[in-house]
Amino acid sequence: MNEVKLIQLPKIFDERGNLSFIEKGKDIxxxxxxxxxxxxxxxxxxxxxxxxxEQEEIIVxxxxxxxxxxHDGITETRFPLNRSFxxxxxxxMVWRTMLNFSTNAVAMVLASTFYxxxxxxxxxxxxxxxxxxxx
Ligand code: TYD
Numbered sequence: 001m002n003e004v005k006l007i008q009l010p011k012i013f014d015e016r017g018n019l020s021f022i023e024k025g026k027d028i029x030x031x032x033x034x035x036x037x038x039x040x041x042x043x044x045x046x047x048x049x050x051x052x053x054e055q056e057e058i059i060v061x062x063x064x065x066x067x068x069x070x071h072d073g074i075t076e077t078r079f080p081l082n083r084s085f086x087x088x089x090x091x092x093m094v095w096r097t098m099l100n101f102s103t104n105a106v107a108m109v110l111a112s113t114f115y116x117x118x119x120x121x122x123x124x125x126x127x128x129x130x131x132x133x134x135x
Contacts, residue, residue, distance in 0.1 A: 003089075003091065004070055004072070004077070004088070004089060004090060004091065004094060005088075005089045006079065006086055006087070006088055006089075007027060007028070007058070007086070007087040007088075007089055008085065008086060009021065009022055009027055009060075009085045009086065009087055010027070010085070011085040018084075018085075020084055020085040022058065022060075022087065022110065027087070028058055028087070028089070028110070030056050030112045031112060032058075032110040032111060032112055033111065033112060033113055033114050034110075034111040034113065034114055034115060035108065035109070035110055035111070036108075036109050036111065037062070037106055037107060037108045037109065038098070038106070038107040038109070039105070039106045039107075041066075041101035041105060043101070043103070045099075045101065046097060046098070046099045047097070047098040047099070047101075047107075048068075048096050048097045048098045049097050049122070050095070050096070050120050050121055050122050050127075051092075051093055051094055051095045051096065051120075051121045051127045051131075052092050052093070052113075052119050052120060052121070053092060053093065053119050053120075053121060053130075054092050054112075054113055054116075054119050055092060055111050055112055055113045055116075055119055056089070056090065056091050056092050056111075056112045057089075057090050057109050057110060057111045057112065058087040058088065058089050058090075058109070058110045059081065059087065059088045059090060059098075059107060059108070059109050060081070060084060060086070060087050060088075060107070060108045060109075060110075061081035061082055061083065061084060061086070061105065061106070061107060062084050062106040062107070062108045063084065063104055063105060063106040064082070064101070064102040064103065064104045064105030064106065065080065065081060065082035065100075065101075065102045065105060066080075066081060066098055066099065066100055066101040066102065066105050066107060067079065067080050067081070067098070067099055067100040068081060068088055068090075068096060068097070068098050069096070069097045069098075069099065070090060070094050070095065070096050071094070071095040071096075072094055072095075072131075073093075073095075073127070073128055073131035073132065080100075081107075082102075087110075093127075093130070093131055095121075095124060095127050
């Protein structure tokens with residue numbers, strides 16, 4: 001699995017409230033080592049604005065809504081996330097930005113790696129150069 005894609009996760013409809021889940025090997029192929037979440041985002045703030053050399057991830061809008069803008073070095077695509085049963089798979093070496101957070105939005109990220117500051121590429125031009133050298 002190495003292309004950006006939206007994944008429909010299992011959803012158990014229930015009058016008492018719905019339930020969704022992610023199972024490694026079924027819904028996602030990679031081993032996730034870390035889960036983190038972004039919340040209490042003030043209106044108009046932008047998160048992300050970087051790429052990862054190794055980390056791949058799934059992003060889920062657990063609550064509320066936000067947009068994930070992905071740039072693969074050639075094309076930019078915007079993914080509005082607002083369903084807690086949809087996951088956006090982001091491979092390594094994709095530039096990603098998260099914005100347009102609604103009030104009470106919660107973004108959950110399942111990451112394939114432990115946190116490593118050295119895995120980040122913070123400069124877009126550096127990202128483009130590295131990306132082109134991979135191709
Ligand atoms: P960062 O990944 O830059 O946030 P975003 O991409 O949403 O803008 O992380 C912000 C800060 O949090 C940074 O100082 C690193 C720290 N951090 C951790 O310590 N562990 C983690 O798992 C993550 C994702 C971030």
